[in-house]
Amino acid sequence: TGKEHWPRGDEKVWKEALRGVDKDVPSVTKSFVNHVQTSLARQAYNLDDLGAYQAAALSVRDNLIVNWNETQLNYTRKNPKRAYYLSLEFLMGRTLDNALLNLGLKEEYRDGVKKLGFSIEDILDKERDAALGNGGLGRLAACYLDSGSSTELPLWGYGLRYKYGIFQQLISPEGNQLEAPDPWLENQNPWELPRLDVTYEVRFYGQSERLANGRGIWQGGQEVVAVAYDVMIPGYGTKTTNNLRLWESRPKRGFDLNSFNAGNYEGAVESSNTADAITSVLYPNDHTSFGKELRLKQQYFWTAASLADIIRRFKQQGKPMNQLPDYVAIQLNDTHPTLAIPELMRILIDEEDFGWDQAWSIVTNVFFYTNHTVLPEALEKWPVPLIEHVLPRHLQIIYDINLFFLQAVERKYPNDRERLARMSLIEEGFPKQVRMAHLAAVGSRKVNGVAELHSDLVKTTILKDFVDFEGVSKFSNVTNGITPRRWLDQCNPELSDLITKTLKVEKTVWLKDLAKLKGLIPFAEDAAFRKEWAAIKQRNKERLAHYVQTTLGLTVRTDAMFDVQIKRLHEYKRQTLNILGVIHRYLTLKAMTPEEKKKVNPRVVFFAGKAAPAYYIAKLTIRLIVNVASKINTDPDTKDYLQLYFLPDYSVSLAEVLIPASDISQHISTAGTEASGTSNMKFCLNGGLLLGTVDGANIEIAEEVGESNVFFFGHLTPAVEDLRYQHIYHPVPLEEKCPGLARVIEQVAAGLFGDAEIYEPLLNTIRQTDYYLLSDDFDSYIAALGMVDEAYQDQDEWVKKSIKTTANMGKFSSDRAILEYAESFWNIEPSPVEAPKKAT
Numbered sequence: 115t116g117k118e119h120w121p122r123g124d125e126k127v128w129k130e131a132l133r134g135v136d137k138d139v140p141s142v143t144k145s146f147v148n149h150v151q152t153s154l155a156r157q158a159y160n161l162d163d164l165g166a167y168q169a170a171a172l173s174v175r176d177n178l179i180v181n182w183n184e185t186q187l188n189y190t191r192k193n194p195k196r197a198y199y200l201s202l203e204f205l206m207g208r209t210l211d212n213a214l215l216n217l218g219l220k221e222e223y224r225d226g227v228k229k230l231g232f233s234i235e236d237i238l239d240k241e242r243d244a245a246l247g248n249g250g251l252g253r254l255a256a257c258y259l260d261s262g263s264s265t266e267l268p269l270w271g272y273g274l275r276y277k278y279g280i281f282q283q284l285i286s287p288e289g290n291q292l293e294a295p296d297p298w299l300e301n302q303n304p305w306e307l308p309r310l311d312v313t314y315e316v317r318f319y320g321q322s323e324r325l326a327n328g329r330g331i332w333q334g335g336q337e338v339v340a341v342a343y344d345v346m347i348p349g350y351g352t353k354t355t356n357n358l359r360l361w362e363s364r365p366k367r368g369f370d371l372n373s374f375n376a377g378n379y380e381g382a383v384e385s386s387n388t389a390d391a392i393t394s395v396l397y398p399n400d401h402t403s404f405g406k407e408l409r410l411k412q413q414y415f416w417t418a419a420s421l422a423d424i425i426r427r428f429k430q431q432g433k434p435m436n437q438l439p440d441y442v443a444i445q446l447n448d449t450h451p452t453l454a455i456p457e458l459m460r461i462l463i464d465e466e467d468f469g470w471d472q473a474w475s476i477v478t479n480v481f482f483y484t485n486h487t488v489l490p491e492a493l494e495k496w497p498v499p500l501i502e503h504v505l506p507r508h509l510q511i512i513y514d515i516n517l518f519f520l521q522a523v524e525r526k527y528p529n530d531r532e533r534l535a536r537m538s539l540i541e542e543g544f545p546k547q548v549r550m551a552h553l554a555a556v557g558s559r560k561v562n563g564v565a566e567l568h569s570d571l572v573k574t575t576i577l578k579d580f581v582d583f584e585g586v587s588k589f590s591n592v593t594n595g596i597t598p599r600r601w602l603d604q605c606n607p608e609l610s611d612l613i614t615k616t617l618k619v620e621k622t623v624w625l626k627d628l629a630k631l632k633g634l635i636p637f638a639e640d641a642a643f644r645k646e647w648a649a650i651k652q653r654n655k656e657r658l659a660h661y662v663q664t665t666l667g668l669t670v671r672t673d674a675m676f677d678v679q680i681k682r683l684h685e686y687k688r689q690t691l692n693i694l695g696v697i698h699r700y701l702t703l704k705a706m707t708p709e710e711k712k713k714v715n716p717r718v719v720f721f722a723g724k725a726a727p728a729y730y731i732a733k734l735t736i737r738l739i740v741n742v743a744s745k746i747n748t749d750p751d752t753k754d755y756l757q758l759y760f761l762p763d764y765s766v767s768l769a770e771v772l773i774p775a776s777d778i779s780q781h782i783s784t785a786g787t788e789a790s791g792t793s794n795m796k797f798c799l800n801g802g803l804l805l806g807t808v809d810g811a812n813i814e815i816a817e818e819v820g821e822s823n824v825f826f827f828g829h830l831t832p833a834v835e836d837l838r839y840q841h842i843y844h845p846v847p848l849e850e851k852c853p854g855l856a857r858v859i860e861q862v863a864a865g866l867f868g869d870a871e872i873y874e875p876l877l878n879t880i881r882q883t884d885y886y887l888l889s890d891d892f893d894s895y896i897a898a899l900g901m902v903d904e905a906y907q908d909q910d911e912w913v914k915k916s917i918k919t920t921a922n923m924g925k926f927s928s929d930r931a932i933l934e935y936a937e938s939f940w941n942i943e944p945s946p947v948e949a950p951k952k953a954t
């Protein structure tokens with residue numbers, strides 16, 4: 115065999131590993147080569163980066179499996195109370211790098227694959243994101259699982275194994291968003307373990323009969339099988355490796371032989387098609403409730419399988435069902451899993467022979483409900499006829515819950531019919547609808563919002579009557595958090611190293627006790643440290659520029675301020691305000707003399723984010739951004755001072771490149787609309803400053819890092835209602851109210867960026883009711899952008915702000931958040947697997 119057969123790495127290392135010579139060959143190398151040879155059936159000479167990724171993943175997985183087994187054994191032995199996080203979305207992103215860091219094996223693998231001719235970075239880059247989520251809600255679930263394992267809590271996740279995740283976003287040359295499927299399971303997924311023996315049957319449709327004793331009998335209809343797939347969740351520096359169990363739907367009988375024999379081939383496979391459909395695709399809408407039957411079936415399929423699994427595990431302990439709340443806490447991530455409430459009632463009453471009151475007392479001690487939005491269009495409602503058709507027994511139970519609930523309300527507030535109508539679980543109308551947030555609130559032990567302001571809004575707006583009725587102590591706040599492992603150590607390794615070196619504390623310590631970052635504060639005054647800090651930011655900007663160059667073929671200047679807004683496209687998040695602000699800057703630059711322009715600091719503005727496929731205005735906003743970009747990036751008068759990019763197909767992995775590169779990021783929702791936001795935390799943790807409205811977690815970030823280190827603008831929440839009223843009943847022409855904005859809109863309407871008529875519907879949202887208050891906030895927004903420019907001129911001061919921002923972000927670790935849930939809601943404790951392994 116000539117050298118050409120061994121194109122990569124050290125031939126001797128390969129050969130010795132292949133021969134299984136154990137002396138001198140590190141175990142990582144042996145395990146990698148072994149997987150190449152056996153699991154992948156490949157050899158050194160035909161192994162590419164993708165193959166190397168697969169071999170590395172399988173080899174790392176072996177370590178996870180050992181820890182996973184020990185963790186589950188530990189739980190079985192100690193039998194602690196457990197918590198379950200039910201979420202329709204888990205936005206995990208990539209796994210290999212995270213697993214390597216959490217296991218403390220990254221450097222070993224880096225060396226190991228290098229000797230075999232591979233670079234660890236290239237290998238890591240081959241992994242596809244697991245993108246089973248839309249945005250913040252799904253990413254929060256992923257951060258919480260990481261923190262659950264890292265704090266050694268007995269916490270499992272339950273979700274759906276969608277065959278297709280969030281769509282891939284393509285941008286046409288005209289600026290239109292096109293959606294392509296995301297077949298993420300195409301090249302095998304090494305991170306899941308199919309459990310073909312863990313299955314449950316889930317019923318749909320059929321008839322429900324009520325017996326005199328209050329029990330029901332539900333039969334007929336269609337049965338679908340749920341099959342478990344387990345995803346291992348390693349903790350950072352712990353042996354604890356919890357489980358994320360995802361359900362796949364399969365037909366109960368793959369093939370209907372009777373139909374087939376009758377010559378009806380399509381009929382024979384029909385039931386198989388409809389059963390498969392349940393877990394085929396993630397719904398790509400956030401903040402809208404559509405009332406689609408398939409979505410309802412997803413929700414029930416997942417909650418029924420998860421509850422059956424939880425109850426089976428509980429029963430294995432031999433305890434009576436009335437002790438369920440002593441051993442099980444179930445967190446409902448938004449209202450999506452609310453059917454778990456009537457489902458558990460059904461199990462207790464119809465299958466376990468409990469009376470109503472005892473069943474209800476069990477249910478209301480097991481569930482906990484997190485609300486993530488107060489936007490009215492996002493509050494889930496299901497048409498009564500649809501629930502009746504798909505889940506006839508559950509509708510009866512929901513009506514019974516409502517009856518007993520309203521009777522209690524009536525006792526407390528006699529003859530207050532309006533209150534009964536407001537609080538009812540059923541909204542009157544054609545058709546009647548079930549209000550899922552009311553059902554979730556009534557059926558849970560605790561209800562929480564996701565940031566202080568948001569939790570206050572929940573209590574004073576959408577659930578106010580429930581606070582009056584049940585008392586305020588049931589309603590509370592857990593401010594969201596993010597895992598510092600992925601969102602600092604992994605995405606910004608140089609900054610992580612500088613912090614470790616400076617704090618003189620092992621990173622295994624400060625990454626689990628993020629308040630330790632406060633030790634950086636004095637170094638803000640240290641010029642040498644500031645220089646290092648700034649140099650890392652610069653290299654992260656170059657890394658982003660390199661990404662844009664290689665993926666889009668565009669050259670980004672890196673000597674400019676990087677200004678970033680990345681999130682789902684939505685009117686309430688006001689990407690429109692940002693793009694109109696960019697146009698304002700462009701027009702201002704166009705009117706400047708060359709002398710004046712010399713004083714301008716160049717700025718590069720980045721946008722990324724997906725629009726729901728049917729959200730017309732959001733898609734128009736993308737189109738406007740793209741077309742403004744092509745105009746201003748090629749205008750010789752301005753291109754040295756202002757560049758604009760829309761980066762397609764935003765994802766967790768893209769966020770990991772964008773966030774460390776940002777000087778300033780924008781979180782500019784209309785006050786009172788963004789429940790929390792979590793990317794705001796990620797930017798600030800990486801030393802990016804924040805430009806935002808007084809909304810969501812921005813407020814608590816400012817409290818922590820100091821108001822002098824954030825740029826706030828815009829009206830406050832209490833003013834919003836009145837401003838909207840004024841828009842409708844006392845409208846003032848835009849030219850008078852906000853001439854700056856009027857001028858910008860005029861230019862768009864006149865076709866400065868092409869397509870004059872196309873943008874009319876978008877512009878009309880502002881000219882007409884302006885529900886999201888652009889005309890009220892525009893002037894202060896432009897002023898705030900000016901203050902950002904001014905602050906950036908003094909680089910010393912800017913870097914000080916950046917350091918102090920990172921230093922004061924300790925509160926926002928998801929470890930803090932998950933421990934709050936564990937202590938104040940679930941009443942669960944860490945259950946360490948003995949002899950915890952140290953990460954390095």
Ligand code: 73E
Binds near residue numbers: 399789
């Ligand atoms: O403010 C964010 C919050 O940070 C909020 O908009 C988001 O949840 C994040 C995590 O708490 C959210 N997503 C949804 N509602 N709120 C949602 C609604 C329907 C479907 C999918 C997601």
